[in-house]
Amino acid sequence: MNKRAIILGTVIVFGFCAVVFRLVDIMFFNHDWYSARARFQQVKRELIPVKRGIITDRRGRELAVNLDTESIYCDPSEISSPDKIASTLSEKINQRPDIILAKLSAGKRFNWIERKLAVEDTQVVKDLRLRGIGFVPDIKRYYPKGNLASHLIGFVNVDNNGLEGVERKYDKYLSAKSEKLHVYRDAKGNVLSDGQGLSLNREIKGNNVALTIDEGLQYILEKNLDAAVTKWKAASGTAIMMDPYTGEILAMANRPTFDINNPADATADRRRNRAITDCYEPGSTFKIIAGAAALEEGAVTPDTKFDCSAGHIEVGGKKIKDAHKHGVLTFKEVIQKSSNVGTIKIGLGLGREKLYEYIKRFGFGEKTGIDLGGEISGWVRPPSRWSGTSIGAVSIGQEVAVTPLQVLRAYAAIANGGFLVRPHIVSEIRSHEGIVAYKAGIDARRILSEKTVTVFRDILKTVTEEGGTAMGAAVDGNQVAGKTGTAQIIDPKTKTYSKDKFVGSFVGFVPADKPRLVMIVVIHEPKGHAYGGVVAGPVFRSIASESLSYLSVPRDDSGEKGLLMVSKK
Numbered sequence: 366m367n368k369r370a371i372i373l374g375t376v377i378v379f380g381f382c383a384v385v386f387r388l389v390d391i392m393f394f395n396h397d398w399y400s401a402r403a404r405f406q407q408v409k410r411e412l413i414p415v416k417r418g419i420i421t422d423r424r425g426r427e428l429a430v431n432l433d434t435e436s437i438y439c440d441p442s443e444i445s446s447p448d449k450i451a452s453t454l455s456e457k458i459n460q461r462p463d464i465i466l467a468k469l470s471a472g473k474r475f476n477w478i479e480r481k482l483a484v485e486d487t488q489v490v491k492d493l494r495l496r497g498i499g500f501v502p503d504i505k506r507y508y509p510k511g512n513l514a515s516h517l518i519g520f521v522n523v524d525n526n527g528l529e530g531v532e533r534k535y536d537k538y539l540s541a542k543s544e545k546l547h548v549y550r551d552a553k554g555n556v557l558s559d560g561q562g563l564s565l566n567r568e569i570k571g572n573n574v575a576l577t578i579d580e581g582l583q584y585i586l587e588k589n590l591d592a593a594v595t596k597w598k599a600a601s602g603t604a605i606m607m608d609p610y611t612g613e614i615l616a617m618a619n620r621p622t623f624d625i626n627n628p629a630d631a632t633a634d635r636r637r638n639r640a641i642t643d644c645y646e647p648g649s650t651f652k653i654i655a656g657a658a659a660l661e662e663g664a665v666t667p668d669t670k671f672d673c674s675a676g677h678i679e680v681g682g683k684k685i686k687d688a689h690k691h692g693v694l695t696f697k698e699v700i701q702k703s704s705n706v707g708t709i710k711i712g713l714g715l716g717r718e719k720l721y722e723y724i725k726r727f728g729f730g731e732k733t734g735i736d737l738g739g740e741i742s743g744w745v746r747p748p749s750r751w752s753g754t755s756i757g758a759v760s761i762g763q764e765v766a767v768t769p770l771q772v773l774r775a776y777a778a779i780a781n782g783g784f785l786v787r788p789h790i791v792s793e794i795r796s797h798e799g800i801v802a803y804k805a806g807i808d809a810r811r812i813l814s815e816k817t818v819t820v821f822r823d824i825l826k827t828v829t830e831e832g833g834t835a836m837g838a839a840v841d842g843n844q845v846a847g848k849t850g851t852a853q854i855i856d857p858k859t860k861t862y863s864k865d866k867f868v869g870s871f872v873g874f875v876p877a878d879k880p881r882l883v884m885i886v887v888i889h890e891p892k893g894h895a896y897g898g899v900v901a902g903p904v905f906r907s908i909a910s911e912s913l914s915y916l917s918v919p920r921d922d923s924g925e926k927g928l929l930m931v932s933k934k
Contacts, residue, residue, distance in 0.1 A: 422583070429518055435481075436477060440474055442497075516617065519532035572802055577792045603887045612788045648850040650872050655708055657813060657818075659715060671710050673710075703848070726785075769885050835898040840875055845874070851870075852867060
């Protein structure tokens with residue numbers, strides 16, 4: 366018994382000494398190494414996710430919001446069976462096992478497995494309790510209206526950085542600077558402490574952005590544009606609605622379009638905002654430049670006569686024809702019937718320098734300044750680079766390249782009393798506490814006298830009346846003032862005007878005497894018909910009729926004031 370006691374006591378003493386020695390080694394001689402090892406295994410550097418500000422229409426209806434999600438990551442240093450885990454995860458998150466395996470085998474501490482899974486889907490993986498697999502709260506951008514106003518709103522990338530549209534242009538307002546925490550987790554990944562007295566559940570929010578568009582008007586515009594592009598089997602189409610007094614964009618759409626919740630599924634061509642990025646020759650809608658210039662300069666009156674009976678005119682050795690032969694026309698009738706011959710005679714009377722002056726005065730050849738990325742300035746050559754035929758071509762909307770928004774802005778100047786306004790899409794920006802960070806104002810300069818625009822507005826009314834080129838654009842109960850445009854497209858192969866490809870357009874405002882809306886409709890390469898009065902005029906009428914009803918705008922003969930929604934500041 367004594368021998369056994371001695372042996373047992375000896376073992377206990379040596380064991381105790383071994384433990385003491387090991388503790389001394391860990392606590393004194395190799396303390397730094399073991400502390401670093403512990404931090405390596407326990408401390409995770411994690412970001413507090415940022416909630417982007419929401420985007421709303423002018424009435425506060427949400428167009429871009431945030432959804433709470435979770436993202437899955439791995440720590441390859443803690444994974445002993447990557448093949449097995451890759452196979453298991455592949456079944457749960459619907460991702461190829463070889464892609465997951467590559468992430469699990471990477472030589473670093475952190476790798477994303479899947480970003481922004483729905484919380485319920487992430488729970489399925491959590492239930493597996495896989496060592497080396499972790500979860501981080503995340504936020505996914507979501508657009509509840511689908512593809513409505515997609516080219517305006519834009520979209521973000523996987524890290525919630527704005528890539529297109531308002532999301533990109535106002536990214537610095539919508540987003541906010543994230544914060545990093547060193548979080549202590551146990552072997553199962555449970556949070557022990559954030560190490561800084563900060564909470565991972567604390568929210569960092571960006572500013573909220575209110576747009577000038579109205580969801581109802583946007584829907585009306587897109588619905589009718591869709592129908593027109595389908596009916597005419599067009600290559601593309603654009604429509605824009607604006608408040609002529611403030612420059613507020615009330616609706617803007619392009620076709621083809623795309624789903625902003627899945628932007629990667631669409632080509633760059635579908636994601637392009639053609640209203641500000643694509644140029645075209647405007648054709649007859651450009652005739653208001655020569656017409657307004659002649660009135661402003663006192664060169665004509667509405668009753669000044671022009672002999673158009675030949676049906677053509679020769680400029681610089683080139684013969685330019687009217688679509689339909691006319692006799693002697695007054696200035697008013699030249700605009701109403703869209704006579705090329707009469708308009709060219711007006712342009713010749715002005716001279717190239719004066720015509721160019723008014724082209725620039727109306728803002729062509731420069732950006733409108735709208736608060737969206739990607740806008741182009743168009744193309745207008747100075748008179749020194751004009752050929753002998755240019756003054757004729759430019760007068761009727763050829764040899765110039767414009768965007769639909771530039772044309773719309775020019776007509777807004779006729780509608781609002783002679784002011785060229787800067788279009789804008791954002792109304793105001795507020796912090797999540799309600800503090801105003803930005804509020805849009807009116808940026809306008811006078812380019813025409815009140816007398817000129819009053820006379821010209823009356824002339825543009827006749828375009829939608831009997832004898833005009835756009836009777837199909839007339840709205841029941843409210844007068845419409847506007848102009849049609851039918852332009853040939855230059856064939857890139859032959860470098861000449863195509864005989865079967867056209868751009869049909871109509872641009873105008875309603876009610877004509879007290880405009881609430883100015884709008885342009887452009888249909889590219891319609892099949893079956895080419896004239897703007899046929900392919901674009903009826904689209905204008907449908908959109909305008911529904912919109913005036915939506916805004917409670919009374920008929921011209923009702924004597925009512927109606928409900929003001931679109932302000933005339």
